[in-house]
Amino acid sequence: MTTLHAAHALVEDRIEADVTITFGPDGRIEAVTPDTPPAGERIAGLVLPGMANLHSHAFQRAMLGLTERAGPEGDTFWHWRDVMYRFLALLDPDDVQAIAAQLQLECLRQGYTAIAEFHYLHNAPDGRPYDDPAELSHRIVAAAAESGIGLTLLPVLYRHAGFGGRPPTEGQRRFVLGLDAYAALCQRLAGVTRVGVAPHSLRAVTPEELAAAEALADTLAAAAPRHIHVAEQEAEVADCLAWSGARPVQWLLDHAGIGPSWCLVHATHVTPEELARLAPTGAVAGLCPSTETNLGDGIFPLPAWRAAGGRFGIGSDANLTTSPAEELRWLDGIHRLLQRRRAVMPAAPGRSIGLDLFRAALAGGAQALGRAAGRIAPGCVADLVVLDPDHPTLVGRPPAALLDAWLTAGNPTPVRDVMVDGRWVIRRGHHPAAAAITARFRTCMRRLAARL
């Protein structure tokens, strides 16, 4: 049994003082009690639930800066995707692990404690399976073992280049697995880490393949996560309409078993009718505002979604930023600008504007990862971050304003300590494997540079 005594902690919807938190060797919190005398390890600062990062493509971290150029056909998402395809053709297994470990380290430092890796890189550059078809998935698992982040691995089912079962392009050959190979991959991985299924998008799987992925999920774990990219681009919506007469979210609602184990990533271009049907299913909207902004995707109607009781979480996606605070600023900020007010949702006088948004993202993120997390409460795993009250961003703030200060301020990060599953992975800013991870990442990036 481990006992922490936090100067302050977020317990449900309140910042409490002198909070004793106990958890067992399995990392599960057993008791949380405010207003207690010191006992166990004393933690100065504000203890918060760690955030789940519900959508990451780790390797895109290594593309930083390479895509900020228009192509011959314009400055679109689709040109960005071409650059991305060319880049990923360069990556070998060592690269994948080196980049993922650095990315996860950066996420931890900024306050994410768990990550859902939407992993679509399966095959060798020539499109053939590696000797071990799970080679690259195992590299993601190995990276998480090094970084200590809580991993939910989402092997991606990618079969086609467009609606109606169009054959994949050459740029997609590293993604494509047969249904049997995909099932074998997921089942093997389920023995070593938390796994969910990820049919890539309605562009990339047929209705039959989607149904197969759903059926597979049921064999992996109870309520295993199911993630899909949906309605990120207007062209995708138009293509889906042309193919089926329905918009992508509408199609999913009509044909898939959308419910709480689903995460609909992006869902940018949704109609009020789609929102009204989707929210009661309990599915999570997987919002990736920093990436959606960079890509010019469009604006998810968050206020309407929240008003309808919809659940959401945040993902770093292309990994331009790894700060949950920055991600939430983007998510919230765009609606502050559009609504011309400071609180996107009605805020009671005196109540923190950011707290409810933060808690909602914690809950939705944990749900999307299939992880009992997102709260400091009995039964949850001890995924915790501690904000340093002496950090220049926070020093002198009243306890109730520490979270607000973190969420509204630009970096540098005031996250001081990070615990995952009851184990400290960062103490006083120090991660024991950081120097090795970053040194290897630098070597990898310099090697890649020579191949660009």
Add this chain to the structure above:
Amino acid sequence: MTTLHAAHALVEDRIEADVTITFGPDGRIEAVTPDTPPAGERIAGLVLPGMANLHSHAFQRAMLGLTERAGPEGDTFWHWRDVMYRFLALLDPDDVQAIAAQLQLECLRQGYTAIAEFHYLHNAPDGRPYDDPAELSHRIVAAAAESGIGLTLLPVLYRHAGFGGRPPTEGQRRFVLGLDAYAALCQRLAGVTRVGVAPHSLRAVTPEELAAAEALADTLAAAAPRHIHVAEQEAEVADCLAWSGARPVQWLLDHAGIGPSWCLVHATHVTPEELARLAPTGAVAGLCPSTETNLGDGIFPLPAWRAAGGRFGIGSDANLTTSPAEELRWLDGIHRLLQRRRAVMPAAPGRSIGLDLFRAALAGGAQALGRAAGRIAPGCVADLVVLDPDHPTLVGRPPAALLDAWLTAGNPTPVRDVMVDGRWVIRRGHHPAAAAITARFRTCMRRLAARL
């Protein structure tokens, strides 16, 4: 004569290699020559012109996190302003200097080399002048001497609580100076630092007072900067219309000598007609996107402004972030979302999307500060920042992508070295006064906490 030899540098609109930069003891660049053999001090990395921060209220840095709550009357800018008024009543001269030095240090670390401090805190908390009426202005100057940032001090003329010469409120009593006292203050300060005038807003000065400030500016220096808050809030536009029949920008165009020495801060709520008249004057739009977002001000029509040839720069304003890269991401990102494309302005294939935006902000910022800066070119002062090519954000990027990577990535900052006026103020991330500045800031913040 000092000679630097940069591995890469931004020279006009190109990233050049092996650039020799020479400057004299006055910090003015004398020659810039790409493709040269090594000579003088060798600088690994990408050398960029330092960014001018054209709008700061330093003390608001110390309010971080205190304003994220709705008031009894709602979640408006005006409630935010009430909190700000209560906070600034707490500050003594030592606080003002301690906060300003910390803020300037943070700006330097993130890549700003100069700052325009829109300084409206003149009087003691009881509204009476200090024994030295320039006490607080001198504290800003003293902070800049400690931090080494290039300062343009803009003492603010604040006379009234609203249009039509309404008397100031109690919350404004630290701001109010008579015209003679204001002129004396500006003239004294012009002997010690770069100075401009800042009639606070059309709410806060009458037409006669505005004209007096303009006339005063002409006595301070050739083309001394003139800054004014304008059209940030819709209520201000409505009040201005009720008072004069004209919108604020329209009124200024009709009644003030708007030209290149003017900076119109925010200018959020402008019509196409106002933009079309304003752009050819050469005035700078002072855009503060991170603050305007936090406050829910609204969206400045940047694409139309740039299409009209309008000049702009960026300001950190409330100092939630001190990163010019983050500020530019906000500025650009909102239009990526609204336009649903990646380049807000038409971008030639293969050309960096961010480079032109960055260069425009450099030029507009330097102009607004009255500083011969913003370019690495003969005649400009050597205000330089160096991006560390070994930083995890940048390692392995081709030279042409280093700037893009910096601009698109979240923190931590890859700024390694900073030079102001030909003198290094940060070397390898180290600022010699940083420890002392931050220690004093912490002491100040803890003292303030006791008074909150």
